[in-house]
Amino acid sequence: MKDLLQIRGLSPEQIKSILSRAGEYYDIVTAGKKPFPKLKDRSVITLFYENSTRTRASFESAAKYLGAEVVNLSVAASSVQKGESLKDTALTLDALCPDVIVMRHAQSGAPHRLAGWVKAHVINGGDGLHAHPTQALLDMFTAQRRFGSLEGRTAAIIGDIEHSRVARSNIYAMTLLGMKVKLFGPKTLMPFDMSGMPCKVCHSMEEALAGADIVMALRIQLERMNGGLFPSAGEYNKYFGLNRKAMELAGEGAMIMHPGPVNRGVELSYDVLDTPVCFKDIQVTGGLAVRMALLDMLIGGEL
Ligand code: NCD
Numbered sequence: 001m002k003d004l005l006q007i008r009g010l011s012p013e014q015i016k017s018i019l020s021r022a023g024e025y026y027d028i029v030t031a032g033k034k035p036f037p038k039l040k041d042r043s044v045i046t047l048f049y050e051n052s053t054r055t056r057a058s059f060e061s062a063a064k065y066l067g068a069e070v071v072n073l074s075v076a077a078s079s080v081q082k083g084e085s086l087k088d089t090a091l092t093l094d095a096l097c098p099d100v101i102v103m104r105h106a107q108s109g110a111p112h113r114l115a116g117w118v119k120a121h122v123i124n125g126g127d128g129l130h131a132h133p134t135q136a137l138l139d140m141f142t143a144q145r146r147f148g149s150l151e152g153r154t155a156a157i158i159g160d161i162e163h164s165r166v167a168r169s170n171i172y173a174m175t176l177l178g179m180k181v182k183l184f185g186p187k188t189l190m191p192f193d194m195s196g197m198p199c200k201v202c203h204s205m206e207e208a209l210a211g212a213d214i215v216m217a218l219r220i221q222l223e224r225m226n227g228g229l230f231p232s233a234g235e236y237n238k239y240f241g242l243n244r245k246a247m248e249l250a251g252e253g254a255m256i257m258h259p260g261p262v263n264r265g266v267e268l269s270y271d272v273l274d275t276p277v278c279f280k281d282i283q284v285t286g287g288l289a290v291r292m293a294l295l296d297m298l299i300g301g302e303l
Pocket of ligand 1: 054055126132135165166218219259260261
C-alpha cells in the first residue's frame with residue numbers, strides 16, 4: 001500500500017494489524033520508554049492547510065519517537081501565500097525526498113491529488129468533509145482497549161454529522177470491525193441522504209443511545225451558528241449535549257469519545273468532562289501509538 005487516504009478500501013485484517021502494532025507501541029510509550037528507532041534515516045513532512053493541535057503534534061511525536069526527521073511546513077508562512085499551486089508545492093516537497101507526507105486540507109480529495117503527484121507515501125490527516133482515517137483508527141484502538149473485540153458492539157455518533165469527516169471515517173471503520181452505528185443530531189446538521197452508508201439515522205437521543213457501548217460526540221462548529229443551522233450553544237447542549245443523565249440511556253459501562261477540540265459545556269457537559277467515562281485524552285495517547293504503527297508499517301511495506 002502506498003498511501004492511506006481513507007478507511008474505505010482497507011480490509012478488517014489490515015485495520016486489526018495496525019491496531020495490534022499500535023498496542024505494542026502504546027505499552028512502550030505509556031511505560032515511559034523509548035521504542036527502537038526503527039525510522040532512523042527516514043523523513044516525514046507535515047503539510048497542514050487547516051488548523052490542528054492534536055493531529056499534527058501526534059504525527060510529529062510519532063515520527064520522532066521512532067527516530068525519523070520531521071519537517072512541519074507552516075502553510076501560513078510558505079510560498080502558498082505567494083500563490084504557489086498545490087501541485088507545485090507538492091512537487092517541491094517531494095523533491096526533498098521525504099518518505100511520508102501527511103496532509104490536511106479543507107478541500108475533500110486534496111490528499112488524493114497529492115498522492116498522484118508524489119513518490120512519497122501520503123497519509124490523509126483530514127480532508128474537507130470526506131475522511132480522517134487516522135482519527136477513526138485511533139478511535140477503534142481506544143474502544144478496543146476498553147472492550148476487547150468490537151464485534152457486535154454498538155456506537156452512537158451524536159452531533160454535526162453533515163460536516164464531519166470523523167463521522168464518515170468512523171462509520172466505515174466501525175462497520176468493518178463488526179459494529180452497528182447509529183447517528184443522531186440536529187436535522188439541519190444531518191446529511192440529506194445517508195442511504196449509501198452503513199448506519200441508521202435516529203430521531204431521538206433515547207433511540208440513539210439505547211444499547212450504545214460507544215457514544216461519540218462531535219465538535220459543534222460554532223462558526224456555523226451564523227448560518228442559522230442551530231439557534232444557540234445553550235439550546236444545542238439541552239437537546240444534543242451529553243451529560244450524566246443522558247448517559248443513563250446508554251448501555252452498561254458505555255464510554256464517551258470526542259475527537260477534540262471540545263466546546264466545553266456544549267457537546268459535553270461538565271458532569272461528564274474530565275471524568276472516567278470520558279476518554280478524550282486517552283484517545284490522544286492512542287492516536288500517538290496508532291500513528292507510530294502506521295508510519296512504521298507503511299514505510300516498512302507491511303500494509
Ligand atoms: C477533528 C478534525 O479536524 O476533523 N479534529 C481532530 O482531528 N482531532 C474534528 C474537529 O475539528 O471537530
